[in-house]
Amino acid sequence: MHTADVMIKAMAMEIDNNDIFLHGLASPLPALAMHLAKLTHAPHMVYINVADALDPEPNSYKLCLSSADPRHALNTKAVIELLETFDLAAKGKLTGMFLGGAQIDSKGNINLTCIGEYHSPKVKLPGGAAAAYLTPIVKKLIIWTTNHSKRVFVEKLDFVTGLGYEEGKEKDVTVITNMAVFKVTKEGFVLKSIHPDITVEEVIENMSFSPVVKDVKTTPKPTDEELRFIEKLDPDGVRFSEFKK
Amino acid sequence: MQNKLVDVEKAVELIDNGDSVTLSGVSMVRAPMGFVREIIKAGKKDLYLIDREPGMDFDILIAAKAVKKVRVAMLGFELFGLALNFRRAVENREIEWLEDTCGAITNALRAGASGMPFVVVKGVLGTDLVDIHENEGTWRVIDDPFNGEKILAVKAINPDVAIIHVQKADKYGNASIEGSRFEDIYKAKGAKKLIITAEEIVDTEYFMKYPERNTIPYFYVDAVVHMPKGAYPTACPNYYGPDYDEVRRYLTMCREGKIDEYIKEWIEKEV
Numbered sequence: 001m002h003t004a005d006v007m008i009k010a011m012a013m014e015i016d017n018n019d020i021f022l023h024g025l026a027s028p029l030p031a032l033a034m035h036l037a038k039l040t041h042a043p044h045m046v047y048i049n050v051a052d053a054l055d056p057e058p059n060s061y062k063l064c065l066s067s068a069d070p071r072h073a074l075n076t077k078a079v080i081e082l083l084e085t086f087d088l089a090a091k092g093k094l095t096g097m098f099l100g101g102a103q104i105d106s107k108g109n110i111n112l113t114c115i116g117e118y119h120s121p122k123v124k125l126p127g128g129a130a131a132a133y134l135t136p137i138v139k140k141l142i143i144w145t146t147n148h149s150k151r152v153f154v155e156k157l158d159f160v161t162g163l164g165y166e167e168g169k170e171k172d173v174t175v176i177t178n179m180a181v182f183k184v185t186k187e188g189f190v191l192k193s194i195h196p197d198i199t200v201e202e203v204i205e206n207m208s209f210s211p212v213v214k215d216v217k218t219t220p221k222p223t224d225e226e227l228r229f230i231e232k233l234d235p236d237g238v239r240f241s242e243f244k245k
Numbered sequence: 246m247q248n249k250l251v252d253v254e255k256a257v258e259l260i261d262n263g264d265s266v267t268l269s270g271v272s273m274v275r276a277p278m279g280f281v282r283e284i285i286k287a288g289k290k291d292l293y294l295i296d297r298e299p300g301m302d303f304d305i306l307i308a309a310k311a312v313k314k315v316r317v318a319m320l321g322f323e324l325f326g327l328a329l330n331f332r333r334a335v336e337n338r339e340i341e342w343l344e345d346t347c348g349a350i351t352n353a354l355r356a357g358a359s360g361m362p363f364v365v366v367k368g369v370l371g372t373d374l375v376d377i378h379e380n381e382g383t384w385r386v387i388d389d390p391f392n393g394e395k396i397l398a399v400k401a402i403n404p405d406v407a408i409i410h411v412q413k414a415d416k417y418g419n420a421s422i423e424g425s426r427f428e429d430i431y432k433a434k435g436a437k438k439l440i441i442t443a444e445e446i447v448d449t450e451y452f453m454k455y456p457e458r459n460t461i462p463y464f465y466v467d468a469v470v471h472m473p474k475g476a477y478p479t480a481c482p483n484y485y486g487p488d489y490d491e492v493r494r495y496l497t498m499c500r501e502g503k504i505d506e507y508i509k510e511w512i513e514k515e516v
Contacts, residue, residue, distance in 0.1 A: 069273070070486060081427065090366070090367045127320060133368040
């Protein structure tokens with residue numbers, strides 16, 4: 001089984017029936033996770049995407065290389081301007097958002113802006129997109145990376161684009177990688193589960209800070225039925241593109 | 246209503262060197278690529294490009310040395326990789342850049358369309374973007390006058406020019422965006438000058454029959470250009486999808502240092 005499918009299932013498991021979720025650009029795994037949640041345990045979840053679509057119809061959906069591809073809005077029930085979704089967030093009604101992280105620190109803060117100093121960056125990254133706006137106001141923040149490594153899990157971010165765990169705030173911060181699932185809580189950066197065929201040692205060796213390790217479980221694999229859903233939504237295997245580096 | 250239908254060469258004259266310019270669409274959807282080509286052809290310089298999450302439109306304008314500054318929340322090619330010309334220009338300090346965040350820049354565009362001087366937005370506080378924008382003069386952390394809590398004030402954005410590609414327009418400028426609208430309505434209504442490029446020019450009867458489809462009424466509009474395939478190689482919903490092979494070819498040529506060749510060929514080729 002491909003790691004992409006394990007990550008999609010792990011993302012889907014963070015979504016509950018009464019949630020409203022948004023995914024942004026360059027988000028093939030979140031797009032499929034939202035569909036998977038809706039097709040299985042969270043049928044009433046409200047699914048909004050960066051193509052301004054509401055509840056994209058799974059029967060006519062095919063995952064495309066751009067997350068804003070008009071085909072992701074095929075048979076949508078409404079056009080929801082992103083600003084409207086941001087209004088939901090301001091009112092506390094957008095439950096969750098998925099964001100990547102070029103760098104992630106032990107609080108779950110993320111850098112998507114640049115490597116090096118802002119005014120003279122070594123690498124200009126694409127940018128934080130909605131990270132700075134949404135990370136402080138959503139209830140569920142799911143950060144993902146397909147590059148579990150010391151370069152990503154750093155002690156200090158070059159730039160703080162988005163906020164992870166914030167003390168006293170009702171915010172559930174999950175970090176899902178190609179090796180493991182973490183929750184960022186007041187106890188720290190807690191390793192919750194490792195993916196099949198991954199060891200705890202591998203997970204730790206590839207981070208520049210130490211996660212909290214206790215009661216580590218194995219990340220559940222998608223069932224055969226769930227895999228069939230994923231395959232049907234993504235027959236071209238777009239979900240694997242993030243892994244080809 | 247006045248006839249505003251003009252040739253693209255005429256419409257491009259509405260842009261002055263040094264103008265702030267915003268373009269329609271997001272990533273690989275409904276970017277006004279046909280008009281971008283005309284901006285490059287006309288040799289415009291020192292543009293200040295502003296948008297939430299653009300793509301090839303911004304990158305190719307940067308490659309063509311038409312740009313002085315960029316303000317975006319994100320600029321890249323999603324799964325295809327980084328916007329190489331943007332990246333290079335920033336890293337070599339050939340252009341200025343200001344990173345924004347989607348919730349702030351979209352609200353700033355909406356404030357511009359509303360005639361408000363600024364808008365307050367939640368979130369953002371605690372990130373490193375705050376210092377950058379306070380120094381720039383685009384954001385201020387203020388006290389909420391009602392409850393005293395800290396909140397972010399974001400200055401409205403009123404670009405000098407907005408170029409919005411739509412599916413249908415009449416010769417007077419009534420314009421219909423079909424499908425995803427993104428922030429394009431606010432860009433259009435907040436800009437000092439507005440250029441509409443359209444896949445199809447329809448009779449005004451179309452809007453009389455379907456007034457709810459008139460997303461940008463004529464009185465906002467300065468020029469209308471008939472431009473079939475005007476978003477290509479990005480998508481135009483209900484007309485054509487994105488041409489991913491062409492995006493790939495563009496990026497390959499950028500990577501191989503052949504961007505000038507790409508631009509030359511693109512300018513010479515009539516779609």
